Amino acid sequence: LHLKTYDPITEEISVGNTYHDGEKIAKAMIGDALQKRVKAIDEDTCEAGDEDAFFVADMGEVYRQHLRWKKHLGRVKPHYAVKCNPDPQVLRLLASLGTGFDCASKAEIEQVLKMGVDPSRIIYAQPCKTKSYVRYAAKEGVRQMTFDNADELYKIKELFPHAELYLRILTDDSASLCRLSLKFGASLQDTGSLLELAKKLDLNVVGVAFHVGSGASDPEAFLKAVRDARFVFDQAAALGYDLSTLDVGGGFVSETFNEMAAVLSGALDEYFPPHVRVIGEPGRYYVSSAFTIACNVIARRAVEDKDLGTTSYMLYMNDGVYGNFSSIMFDHQHPYPRVLRAGTGKDTRLMFHSTHSGVPTVDGEYENNRPAIEYSIWGPTCDGIDCIAESWSSCDTLDVGDWLYFEDMGAYTKCSATKFNGFSDSHDTIYVSSEPGAAALLGY
Ligand code: PLP
Numbered sequence: 001l002h003l004k005t006y007d008p009i010t011e012e013i014s015v016g017n018t019y020h021d022g023e024k025i026a027k028a029m030i031g032d033a034l035q036k037r038v039k040a041i042d043e044d045t046c047e048a049g050d051e052d053a054f055f056v057a058d059m060g061e062v063y064r065q066h067l068r069w070k071k072h073l074g075r076v077k078p079h080y081a082v083k084c085n086p087d088p089q090v091l092r093l094l095a096s097l098g099t100g101f102d103c104a105s106k107a108e109i110e111q112v113l114k115m116g117v118d119p120s121r122i123i124y125a126q127p128c129k130t131k132s133y134v135r136y137a138a139k140e141g142v143r144q145m146t147f148d149n150a151d152e153l154y155k156i157k158e159l160f161p162h163a164e165l166y167l168r169i170l171t172d173d174s175a176s177l178c179r180l181s182l183k184f185g186a187s188l189q190d191t192g193s194l195l196e197l198a199k200k201l202d203l204n205v206v207g208v209a210f211h212v213g214s215g216a217s218d219p220e221a222f223l224k225a226v227r228d229a230r231f232v233f234d235q236a237a238a239l240g241y242d243l244s245t246l247d248v249g250g251g252f253v254s255e256t257f258n259e260m261a262a263v264l265s266g267a268l269d270e271y272f273p274p275h276v277r278v279i280g281e282p283g284r285y286y287v288s289s290a291f292t293i294a295c296n297v298i299a300r301r302a303v304e305d306k307d308l309g310t311t312s313y314m315l316y317m318n319d320g321v322y323g324n325f326s327s328i329m330f331d332h333q334h335p336y337p338r339v340l341r342a343g344t345g346k347d348t349r350l351m352f353h354s355t356h357s358g359v360p361t362v363d364g365e366y367e368n369n370r371p372a373i374e375y376s377i378w379g380p381t382c383d384g385i386d387c388i389a390e391s392w393s394s395c396d397t398l399d400v401g402d403w404l405y406f407e408d409m410g411a412y413t414k415c416s417a418t419k420f421n422g423f424s425d426s427h428d429t430i431y432v433s434s435e436p437g438a439a440a441l442l443g444y
Contacts, residue, residue, distance in 0.1 A: 022064065026434035030056050033430045034294050034405055035350050038341050043296070043401045053295040053319035053427050055409070059093050059442055060434030061290035065254065066097050069282070072261035075268055076280040079123050081250050082108040084283025084411050085291070089431050089442060091115060094286070096441045102250075102281035106133040109142055119143070123247065125209065125281055127152060127168050127184045134159040146209045146247075148186040150197055157201045165198065166209040166247050167191060169232055171225045176213020176251060177332050185210065191232045199239050207277075208232045211249030214284060214412075215332070217256065219263035222248070226267035233272075245277040252285035284411040291410030293427075294340055295319045297402045298380060312374035315398055320379010320386040322420040324413045324427065328388065331412040337377055337392055337404045344401035373397060377404070381421040 033056040041051050069078055079100035092115060100121040103109045112122055124137050124145040138160040147153055148168040156163050170185035186194055198205050208229040212221040229246055236243050252260055268278055299316035319325060327333040339351050372393040379386035417425040433439035
């Protein structure tokens with residue numbers, strides 16, 4: 001397990017095996033909030049839904065990620081990708097930290113504007129936009145937007161001819177978690193004719209945008225995309241455009257951020273002189289590790305294997321892939337369960353592990369010599385695909401009423417939850433801040 005260490009004085013951030021105080025404080029705060037909430041719930045007497053899954057969000061983590069961004073990618077002004085997690089406290093914190101915002105729809109633009117953010121801090125980063133949304137953007141003065149095809153240029157000419165346009169180019173996103181270039185981005189074969197058309201329509205192209213795929217893992221993808229963007233800047237210059245801005249998109253992952261940032265910074269310095277403004281659209285990087293979710297075990301089924309003489313258990317939780325675990329389907333995630341409360345009603349134990357719990361040793365025994373119990377973990381809906389973990393082992397005997405928690409649940413989770421089977425698509429969030437700076441900005 002690699003844990004980030006962060007020194008708020010020197011702004012030094014590294015990856016190591018020990019917690020720095022900030023991280024320790026975060027763990028303690030999150031653990032306290034989780035335990036306090038579950039202690040207050042009595043599944044035998046509570047109102048329907050009182051035991052619903054809930055989040056604990058550490059705004060201090062978002063704050064640390066922002067400082068880390070500034071340290072390693074100081075040239076790139078982040079425009080947080082709202083789609084990743086439009087949590088109002090996250091947006092409020094980032095707004096007060098001065099970031100911009102990448103919005104994909106009218107509702108996202110509206111949410112950001114309602115916080116009092118100036119329209120110039122928003123980029124409508126969706127190359128294929130709804131006509132009425134473009135009219136809305138024009139009315140609200142959200143001028144920056146992306147395009148990648150001729151039809152969109154005609155649409156913009158008609159609805160918002162003075163928009164500030166970014167030509168989104170194709171990238172090699174083959175090493176990313178979620179590929180976006182299957183759907184968006186102009187190839188370098190097409191960029192010349194698109195720029196010519198934009199010129200003919202007297203449109204205001206101001207920059208180039210790319211996205212190397214969400215959850216990118218190959219730093220070379222950034223290098224190639226920056227080089228390609230340079231090529232398009234030069235193409236545009238030959239047509240009389242003086243492009244001012246490069247948008248390097250999102251794709252950053254906390255674990256590999258420093259490495260990616262180093263490659264990207266080097267490429268930017270090599271290919272783009274300092275007067276070129278550079279923006280980015282990070283989503284996952286900012287919020288993934290800030291959110292932890294706790295779920296209640298609502299049912300259990302024993303599965304006996306008579307041949308082997310073993311018993312394993314299917315645990316049914318009150319959240320699943322149609323809810324906040326939508327990230328399993330849409331974002332290729334594998335959320336890892338940890339025990340928050342075991343032994344409900346008998347010998348109740350409240351726990352909050354800072355490392356993976358229930359990892360068997362080679363001989364199948366746990367370090368504390370309790371035998372491993374095999375579980376599979378399921379969501380609450382009728383559908384067989386609603387499975388969170390096909391196989392998981394723990395030394396704890398888990399039953400109805402117990403609680404599990406999952407870390408790193410901030411990105412592409414609650415924003416894509418549904419109401420399927422009548423389960424709630426919005427869950428309580430308890431906010432904490434392990435950084436005084438974030439707490440002050442948010443008034444905690
Ligand atoms: N920008 C655009 C245009 C996107 O489509 C996405 C994600 O789909 C993002 C930014 C955010 O990407 P990430 O969360 O990987 O940083």
